[in-house]
Amino acid sequence: MQLLKFPSIVQQKIFGFLQFHPLLILSFCSKRTKNLIRCLERYRWIDIKYIRYLFTNEDNVYITVRGDNIWWPFYISPVTLEQPVMIVMEVFGMRKETPICLHSKRSGFSFIYDKEQKQLVVQGIHDFLFEFFGSSIDYEVESTEHELPPSLKNINRTCIKVPVNTTAEELEACFTASPNQEYVEIDGYFDGNLCPNSAILGAQHLRVHFKGNHGDEILLRFRGTRLQLHATKFHDSTISQFLKEWKSNQGFQNLKSLVINSFNYKKYDAADLLKDMDVQQLDRPQDTLHVTWQMRVLYYDNHLKGSTLQKSIRSGLTSRDYLIRDRNGVEASVLIEDYDVCFALWNENSCETDTNSVIYGAKHLRVFFKGNHGDEILLRFKCTRLQFHSANFHDSIICQFLKEWKSNRGFQNLKSLSINSSEWKTYNGAELLKDIDVRQLDHPDYILHINWRMSISFPSLLMFLFSSSNSFPSGLMSRNYLIRDGDGEKASVSIENRNVHFALWNGNSCEMENLNS
Amino acid sequence: MTSPASSSEVKYLIESSEGNTFDVSGAALRQSNTFNAMFLNIGADGPIPFTDYNEATLKKVFEYCEHSVNEENYSGPKHQDDLSKWDLNFFNEMDQKMFIDVINASNFLDIERLTSYCCERIARMLRGKNTQEMIKVITLPTAEELEAKQKVEEKKAAAAKKVAEKAAETAEKTETLEELPVQQLVQTTRNKLTRKYLSFSNE
Numbered sequence: 001m002q003l004l005k006f007p008s009i010v011q012q013k014i015f016g017f018l019q020f021h022p023l024l025i026l027s028f029c030s031k032r033t034k035n036l037i038r039c040l041e042r043y044r045w046i047d048i049k050y051i052r053y054l055f056t057n058e059d060n061v062y063i064t065v066r067g068d069n070i071w072w073p074f075y076i077s078p079v080t081l082e083q084p085v086m087i088v089m090e091v092f093g094m095r096k097e098t099p100i101c102l103h104s105k106r107s108g109f110s111f112i113y114d115k116e117q118k119q120l121v122v123q124g125i126h127d128f129l130f131e132f133f134g135s136s137i138d139y140e141v142e143s144t145e146h147e148l149p150p151s152l153k154n155i156n157r158t159c160i161k162v163p164v165n166t167t168a169e170e171l172e173a174c175f176t177a178s179p180n181q182e183y184v185e186i187d188g189y190f191d192g193n194l195c196p197n198s199a200i201l202g203a204q205h206l207r208v209h210f211k212g213n214h215g216d217e218i219l220l221r222f223r224g225t226r227l228q229l230h231a232t233k234f235h236d237s238t239i240s241q242f243l244k245e246w247k248s249n250q251g252f253q254n255l256k257s258l259v260i261n262s263f264n265y266k267k268y269d270a271a272d273l274l275k276d277m278d279v280q281q282l283d284r285p286q287d288t289l290h291v292t293w294q295m296r297v298l299y300y301d302n303h304l305k306g307s308t309l310q311k312s313i314r315s316g317l318t319s320r321d322y323l324i325r326d327r328n329g330v331e332a333s334v335l336i337e338d339y340d341v342c343f344a345l346w347n348e349n350s351c352e353t354d355t356n357s358v359i360y361g362a363k364h365l366r367v368f369f370k371g372n373h374g375d376e377i378l379l380r381f382k383c384t385r386l387q388f389h390s391a392n393f394h395d396s397i398i399c400q401f402l403k404e405w406k407s408n409r410g411f412q413n414l415k416s417l418s419i420n421s422s423e424w425k426t427y428n429g430a431e432l433l434k435d436i437d438v439r440q441l442d443h444p445d446y447i448l449h450i451n452w453r454m455s456i457s458f459p460s461l462l463m464f465l466f467s468s469s470n471s472f473p474s475g476l477m478s479r480n481y482l483i484r485d486g487d488g489e490k491a492s493v494s495i496e497n498r499n500v501h502f503a504l505w506n507g508n509s510c511e512m513e514n515l516n517s
Numbered sequence: 518m519t520s521p522a523s524s525s526e527v528k529y530l531i532e533s534s535e536g537n538t539f540d541v542s543g544a545a546l547r548q549s550n551t552f553n554a555m556f557l558n559i560g561a562d563g564p565i566p567f568t569d570y571n572e573a574t575l576k577k578v579f580e581y582c583e584h585s586v587n588e589e590n591y592s593g594p595k596h597q598d599d600l601s602k603w604d605l606n607f608f609n610e611m612d613q614k615m616f617i618d619v620i621n622a623s624n625f626l627d628i629e630r631l632t633s634y635c636c637e638r639i640a641r642m643l644r645g646k647n648t649q650e651m652i653k654v655i656t657l658p659t660a661e662e663l664e665a666k667q668k669v670e671e672k673k674a675a676a677a678k679k680v681a682e683k684a685a686e687t688a689e690k691t692e693t694l695e696e697l698p699v700q701q702l703v704q705t706t707r708n709k710l711t712r713k714y715l716s717f718s719n720e
Contacts, residue, residue, distance in 0.1 A: 001613060001639065003655035010624050010636060017640030028648045029655070091648070 004032055012040045020065065020072040021109045027132065028091050038132055049309050050138040050299050051129055053122065057146040059115040061122060065133075066299065068308050076100065076125070078115035092128035100124070119150045126152050138182075138311065140298055141174075145188045151177040157311075159298050161188035168195050175199035183207075183296035194218065205296035208232065215260075225256045225348075226295055228315070231263040239273050239341055243334070246343075247277065249327050256348040257293050259315060260341040270336035274321070279334065282320045282353075290352045291333045291344040292316035316349075317342035364455040367391060374419075384415045384507075385454055387474070390422040398432050398500055402493065405502075406436060408486040415507045416452050418474055419500040429495035433480070438493070441479045441512075449511040450492050450503040451475040476501035477513070529556075530564035531579070533572035538564045545582035550627035569625065574618040581607060581631050588630075600634070608638060 003011065015023060015037060023041065027034040047067035054062040058078065065072040079099075091100055091111060099114030100121045113121045130139065130153075138156045143149040145161040148170060155178035162171060172195045175181070184203035191213055194200055202223045208215065210232035219227070219234065219242055242258075245251035262268070282289060294312035301309060319335040319342070335342040359365065359377075364385040367377060374391035378401055401417075404410035421427070441448060453471035478494035478501070494501040527543035546552045556565060567575055584603060600608075611619065616635070623631040642654050 001617060001642075001654065001656055003639075006620065007624055010620060010632065013633060013636035014639045014643075017637045018643060022640075022644050022646070025646070025648055026643060026651055026655075029652050033655070 004036070008040060011036060015041050021074065024074075025091075028093070031093075034093070034132070045133055045137075048133060048137050049311075050140055051133065052140040052142055052298070053126065053149070053152070055141070055143040055147060055149040057144065059118060059147070063125065063129075065129075066309065074109040074111070076111040076113050076121065079112045092125045093131075094121075094124040094128075122150050123152055126154070130154050138299070142298060148174050151175060153177040156181060157183040157296065157298055159185040159187070162186060162190040164189045166190070168193050168198075172198055172200070183298070185209075185298070194221075196221075207295070207297075219258075219260075222252075223254060225254050226293065227255065227257070228259040228261075228295060230261050231265060232260060233262055233266040234260060234268075234341070236268070236273060239268065239336075240276075243273070243277055243323065243343075246332070247323050247325055249325055255343075255345075257291075257295075257315065257344040258342065259295075259317075262339040262341075264339070267338055268336050268341055273336055274334070277323060279321050280324060281322075285320075287353055288318050288320050289322070289333055289346075290316060290318050291346065291349045292352075293344065293349040317344055322346070366454065378417075378419075379410075381411075382413060384413050385452065386414065386416070387418040387420075387454060389420050390424060391419065392421055392424040393419060393427075393500070395427070395432060398427065398495070399435070402432070402436050402482065402502075405491070406482050406484055408484050414502075414504075416450075416454075416474065416503040417501070418476070421498045421500075423498070426497050427495050427500055432495055433493070436482065438480050438482060441481070444479075445514055445516050447477050447479050447513050447515060448481070448492055448505075449475060449477045449513055450505065451509040451511070452503065452507075476503055481505070531575055532564035532566045532568060533575050534568045534570060535572055536568075537572045539572065539576065541579045542583060542586070544586045545579050548582045548585065548628050548630070550629070551625065567622075567626070570618065570622040574615065574622050577611070577615065577619050578622050578626065578628065578631065582628060585630060604634070608634070 003014070006014070015026075018026070023037055027037045048065060048070055049067050052062075052064045052066070054064070056062065060075060060077045062073065062075045094100060099117050100111050101113070126139070135154065139152075139154055140157045140159070141149045141152060141155050142159045143161060145163050147163060148166065149158070149160065151174050158174070158178075158181055160171070160174060166189065171186075171190075175184075176199075179199035179202065181199070181203045183205045184200050185207045186200060187209040190208075190210065194217070198221075200206065201218065201221050204224045205226040206218075206222065206224055207228045207230070208218060209230045213232065214234065215229045215232035216235055216238040218229065218232075219238060239260075242252065246255065293315055295315045296312050297310075299309045299311050317333060317335045319333045321335065322331050322333045324331055331346045333342075333344050333346065361382050363383045364387075365377075365381060365383065366387045366389070367374060368389045369391035372392060373394065374388050375394055375397040378386070378388075378393065378397060398419075401411065405414065452474055454474045455471045476492060476494045478492045480494065481490050481492045483490055490505045492501075492503055492505065528540045529543060529546055530538045531541050532538050552565070570578075584607070608616070616638075620632065620635040620639075623635060643651055646654065
C-alpha cells in the first residue's frame, strides 16, 4: 500500500489515528515520510511546550515531549550483556552504523545505544526532534548528580546537579554548544569556582544552590538579568562592592533582580552595608513598595492553575529603601534583612505601593461610614476587633472575608467583627453562607451568646453611659458557626437584615442559652 | 433516471470509468458530500459521471453506503473491535488493490464514515510495528533498493551523455556538409542535442 500516493487528506486522516510513538517510527522510514508527518501534523504539535532530556544514572536518558495535555515519553539506555535484544534499523534519521536501535522487548517505547557514542547519539536524537518540532518550543536539559550532560545545540534551559569532583572546565563543557541560555540552574557538589568567561554567568536567568560556599565571584561576574543564589555565603565587602558598582554605573547594567538567601550560613547587617550608599526611603513611613517579577525555572506542572505548565515563578521583595543610580537616575529597591539580600529595579519589574495605614493596625477599630463602602478596610484590617457603623459592603467581600478566615488564609488575629449597615444595605444570610461549610449547634433548642468588650478611647455619649469603663460591651447570638481549617478554631457567625456579626469562641465570653427554659 | 432527490426511493444512475451505468438510491448517495454539493439541489440530466473510478470500486463504495443508510449519525470512527460483523466482512473480502481504490473513491466522494474506517484500518496496520515492518506496509523502497535505483539512474545518465556526444558529432558533420553558416549550425546542433537529451532523461 503506497502511503505516499494517497491524497494528503487521507494521509492526514491516517496519521490522525496514530499516537506519537508510531508516528515517530513512521518518520524514521524515510525523509519523505518524516517531512510529510512534520507538515501534516503540525497542528498537533502546536500545544507542545517543551522537550526535556533528563540524564540520570547509568547513562539512561529520559526524553519527554510535553504540552498541557501532551505527555510523550521515551528513553534510551545503554546496551549491556543482559540486554542483547536489538532491532537494527535507522532511527532518528541516523544511519544504521550509528549505535542506537529500537528495543524490541522492553515495555514502553525505548531504545538501546552504545554509551561510548553517547554524545553522537543524543545529539542525533536532538537534531531529529529539533527539525521535527521546530524552534518554537523550548528544549531543556536536566541532569542528576550521577553524571554531567553532554553539550547539545539549541538548548534553552539547563538544570545540572553537579557530580562530586567536577572541575570548572568539565562543567563549562556542558554549555559549549548552547552558550546563550535563557535559564541555567546549578546545584549539587559545586564549590563555586567557574571558568573566567563562563557561559553559565551569561545565562539570562541564573539560579545557584551553593550549600554554604562563597558566591562572591558569581555575583561580581554575572552578566545576565536575574540572579538567585540559595544557601550561599557572601563577604560583606562583596555586597558593598556590588551595590556601589551598580549605583555608580560601573557594572551590572543588565541586572534586573538579585535574590540572595544565605540560609543559616551568613547574616547581614543592613545598617552597616548601606551606611555609605545614600539610600533613599519612600516618603511616608507607612508606605512600602512591592517589586515583583517572573523568574525562569524548568517547566513544571502548576496544579493550582489546573495543571498547566509554567516556565517561571513569581519572585519579589517588599521594602521602603531604594537606591538611585548615578547619571541615569534608575531606581532599585533594596532589602537587606537577616540572611537575605534582595535587589530589584523598578522600571524592569512590576511595582505596587502598599499603604500600610496605621489605622489597619489599631487593636480595636470602629468606623462610622455613612453609607460608604468599607470593603477595603475589612479586607486589610490586621488586628483583633472591628466594628462598622452605617458602612456598606459588597456581598462578595463578606464572602471573601468568611472564606479567607475559614481556610486560614487571613484574619488570624481577628476576634470579633460587627457590621451594621443601617439603612444602606441588607444581607441575605442564606445566600452569603451557601458555599461555606457552616455548622449548627447540635441541639435545636440552644443558641450561643458571645460577648466581648470594645475599647473606647475618646469621650462620647457611650462614655457617659459606661462611664466607669474605657470599653463597652458588644455581642452576638447565633446557632451557626464555622470551623477554621488547619487549627480547628471555631467562630460564631450571624448574618441578618442589616447586620453581619462574627466572633471567635476563643478569646470571647461564650454562654449557651436554652430557648425553652 | 435522475431527479432532485428528496426521498430515499429515488434512484440515480452512476456512470463508471468503463462507461457502464448502475442504480444507487438517493439515501445512499446522500452520504457523499461531493454528491450533495454538486447534484442534490439541482438534479442531474442523465447518469452522474464518476468516471475516474471503475464499476467494481463504485459498486463496493455504494454497497457500504446502502448498508449504512439507517445507521445513526456519524460521530467519529468506531474502534475496529466495535465494528459489526457485516463491516468486518466488507473490509476483509477486499484485496489490497480494491481497498486502495475504495479509499480513493470514498475520499473523492467525501463519504466521511467509510473514509475514516478505511484510514483507521491502515493506522491499525502500522501500530506496534518497527521501521522495517512499517516500510513493508506502506511499500516504501528500502535503502538497498534506493541505492540500486540510484545506480541504475546514474548508468542511464552516463549512457545518455555518451549518446548525446555521439549525436552531436554526427549532427556537426551533417550540418557542415549542407554548408550552413557556422553560427546557425552550432545553434541547430545545440538545440537538437538538448531536445534529445531531455527526451532521453524523461524516459
